[in-house]
Amino acid sequence: MASPLPVTLLLRRHQARAAPTMLSFIPASTETRCSTPHCTPTTPGRPMWMCGLITQMRVLILVWVTWIAAGDKIMVQNSLHHNISELTHQGHSATALRHPRGHSATTQSEEEDWNESLGRMLARVVKREMRHCNLVVAYDSGYDSHQVLQPLLALPNPRQVVEVHTVADLLRVEWVSMGCRGFLLLLSRPTPLLTLSETRPLLWDYRGRYLCVLPSRGDLEELAGSLKGRKTEHLVGVIKGTSPGTWQVYVNQLYRGGQLVGRVAIWRGRRFISGGVIYRDRVADLKGTTLKAVTFEWAPSVFYYRDVDGSVLFRYGTDIGVLDTIARVMNFTVRYEEPPEGERWGREEENGTWSGMMGRLSRNEVDIGLVDLYVTHVRIAILDYTTPYDSELSCFMARTEPPLPRWQSLAFPFQATTWMAIAVGLVVAGPVLALLARGSALCGEEETSLQSLDVSWYYALGLHCCEAQVRIPRMQSTRVFVATLWIYTIILTIVYSTNLTAFLLVTKLPATIETIKDLYASGLEVSGVGKFYGDALGSASDPYLKSLQKKFRAYGDAAEIFPRVLSGSAVMIQNSPFLEFVAATRFATRGQSRMRLMKECFAPFSIALAVQRHSPLKQNFDKIIGWANNAGLPRYFFLRSLRLYRQNEEVAEEGVTALTVEHLQGIFFILILGMFLSGLSFILEQVVG
Template sequence: MNGSRDEATKLARLLLSVAQREMEGCDLVVAVDDAYADPAIVREVLKLPNPKQVLTVRGLSDLLSVAWVSGRCSGYLMLFGDPAPLIEFGDKHLNKWNYAGRYFFVLPSKLDFQAFADSVKGKKSERLAAAIKSNRTPEWTIYINQLFGSWEVTKVATWWHTAFTTEVRLYPDKLSDLKGVMLKCVTFEWKPSVFYYRSKNGTVLFRYGIDIGVVQTLSNVLNFTVQFEEPPAEEYWGREEQNGSWSGMMGKLARNEVDLGVVDLYVTIIRVNILDYTAPYDSELSCFMARTEPPLPRWQALAFPFQGTTWLAIIIGFVVSGPVLFLLALGSARCGGEKISLQSLPSSWYYSFGIHCNENQTFWPIGESTRIFVVVLWLYSMTLTIAYSTNLMAFLTVSKPPASMETIRELHAAGIEVSGLGKFYGDALASASDPYLKSLAFRFQDYNKDEVIIGKVLRGESVMLQNRPYLEFVAKTRFIDHGVPRLRLMKECFAPFNIAMALQRHSPLKRKFDQVIGWMINGGLIRHFFLNSLRLAASVKAREDEEAEAKGEFQGEQDSLVASQTNDGVIPISLDHLQSIFFIYIVGCVFSAFFFLAEVRMCRQVHKKSG
């Protein structure tokens, strides 16, 4: 240090005081350049019991060798007569810096400290302080940096000879009260996480939802205001481009254009190099949404009460019952007599068919063995008839859905396209350990619009992979046909993800945001935000329905009439419900006409031969 030995002693006492007051128990890094090479300046600091690294800085490369990573608190005493390497370092090698460290600089001027405080590293470091030597008096002026709003460094104390002139805190809490500073938040409408309440002309009046509730609570607790922005149209969360840059929400955060981002944001390792996540405050499954297949035709309803194997057993029983009855009748005829009609195989089958249809027969068998078999056949047929008739009514009035994909293995076997917004889910599928999930990555197609994906899903050309709440909201509110959702969620989902807020990489806000989010979780506020948003969304939907009904009064009256007919819980049987029996009636008439024509033809041939 240029100057007298007395000035070196005063500076040494200042450094020792700062290290003892503010860096007790911390790892210490002492970095000096040639202007402060006098050993007396740091001799007393080096006597402290703290673990230490001491180095001389002559250029930017020397700063790269500093121990920027530590498992506990870290203090940095950095003395530079030439601040150029430090100022240059402030905007380079952004991962080579301890953003949570406690820094105390000795610099030639306030402007030098301001230049570093305005750098990328300076703006994201909460604890920066500097001592500037006065040219005319033996005093050192102490400045600290400011976060957000005003970035100008502030004078907080003066070191005179051997002590501070006033009681001072070099590293105060700068985040508990942000003094109304405006923070920019990027988001977009993504129901049910983020809703937009719009005026009739489409202007956004306010936003609500789980994520918005978290932001507003943070704003109230930490005293800042929020300016919402949106990513460019159709970019949503964004993707990594071929040149390494990011689009959408991620791009705005990576370029430090906004301070935070929220909208159903998954915590994944893919994005950790460009942003920081807060503590997660929710979790969701990623599921597959497919088309609801149209119900089976009602004319097939007569076959629905029994499964295929049951019908096969009934047919076999009927086929066997005729010959058995015929053989028993022949045996009875030899041992004492039996009805002649039962001694014919066609007649025995006809008799058995009547019993299967629960119809009373005009005569009773004579033989005991034949009677026993008919009683057993009657009990068997009566049970079948009751079971069939009671189950038939349910299938006549309720549509039966066809078998559909429900598992990931079935989706793999179907060979259908898997779609999603952006490439995120494609990368997630490719990294899955399950072979069936991994195979879906080769069929994954990313799109920029959810309308395009949903259109393909409705046509049965694709399934959509997205977070479960969004898919449920879409399926239950946007695509309903006569009260039946046209879209459905498969039973087997992909993977759970934590939901968090995104911050700029190395943002100083993370520490305080994590603390407040923990309070919200413990207080049950996240669930409260969710329920409130659903209630508000329901009221908005009801208002829109009322306005739509007012514009179409006739249709509203028709809907009311239909509702009045079904509100009592009784469903009248319509022609649609009974189309199966009419189908059988028509088929029977066609067969009867066919056999009638065949009989007429045979009769004419007989008359020709006899004539």
């Protein structure tokens, strides 16, 4: 049964009715007069019995109004209907109190109160929280009322007004624009909006401010749990309250588990009786909720600290440090997961889907992705990147070529031309010394042995070998030449012995590939983890880099590439920190690594975290990463991770290097050569003799 009219409206309408007429069946000759304040004996034509009847009727009306205020509708209506029928049967006009007409007026009045209250609330919210926003007002026939729309149309905000009948009407809305956007969606039939919320992901302003007036809380929850609702930070819903003019205001609860919406305010008549500010930053403090992040071990970005049984105790590294900082500021915890085995970052399949980390982010299965993620235009269509916090070069790692034989180190101190000059000097020094000694003998007495060519050569060779000579020239000219020869050989032997010490301790490497041009000319395979670097080479502007794409081969794991690099049949392409870390830790022995980085690198890439496409986390993530960059935290996390890694791993102590037979093999070769030549000379002497 419909509720009766409000008390004030009933009384106002009753007073507007015509005055009661005389009851024709009452005798006019009756002399009895009433003595009540409402009917005095001086009132002409008012007998006493009529005054009593009027008084009773007024009492009945007051009782009816009192019972309506108390809420006892059924009893009051039945009682009044009976009494009014009796009075009408006696000739009184009681049309203003008939039930059917009163029921229709009551429903219309309540709707007017709700609409008027809603119009005031919408105007208040726009003035206070969308003052500088462009508006979109979308309504259907349920809210096609001047009481609702007129306050909005009177606002100075630029706006687009759309009447909604089907989803096609919502497609006409300008969903994408620069600056602040406010969307007032007034829909008594929410089906078009709920359909749009699950389709066409690009037709939605995920940063806009939404105020949706819908029939029920269930509709609000369905909208908040939709594909677009889960990624819209400022999504506000309004439904009717229990009393006329009352509206309940709800907001979506992002990252709160099962609860999709929560009530934040109540509007009644002209003001909020609870709450007030609707559009707050509700992502800045996630109140300890758990977010899922996908990562895998990839030093030095992400390290795993494992127990003896191989289980992961905790993670650390540059990327982990950045995410932990964000988690502390925004008050959430992280649950780490890994991509399927062998997929790592993932790649785009032939059917358009993505595998690995990228696939899980594109399917909204996880909230965050991290591990040395390059910012590239290829992935922008399926995810969003945060502000970069690091940058890296793409380099090539090749094997360290085997050093030259140690015995060759005896010749390394001088170049070939230097050795030729020394040999010429030695050959010339012997005859010059012999000629000077013979010439000096003509003018005076000179050492007889120096006049022999054989002895002079041995004399000069002894000086080159720092061997003291007991024969001293007697003539001045010969002494000057010998003194000059002493100075020459002293300097020569000191320089040689000094360089020889260095070359005995440091291995000399052969000529290696150092430039991209050399790599292209070598014909070696270029190996990488996944197809990312193959695409990067193909998009390069350098012709040599572009040509390397034909030699690129993708592998599922770096461990498959290392043997090929060590065998010299391939080089590995990857970011420089990873290659430097691998070369220095996995393939180093006593400070010497079997892997090395080529000198020429290419394509610096920015490193960032990845979040879901249109994720509401991005804005706050960007802000905190900016603070971390200004404080130098990424570099601090990198150095701290390396220190922790060295503490956890066994690192061999490097001391003074002792010379081995390998270092001195050259002198043994000379000894063996000398023995062979001596034996050969002895045989020749015996044969000739």
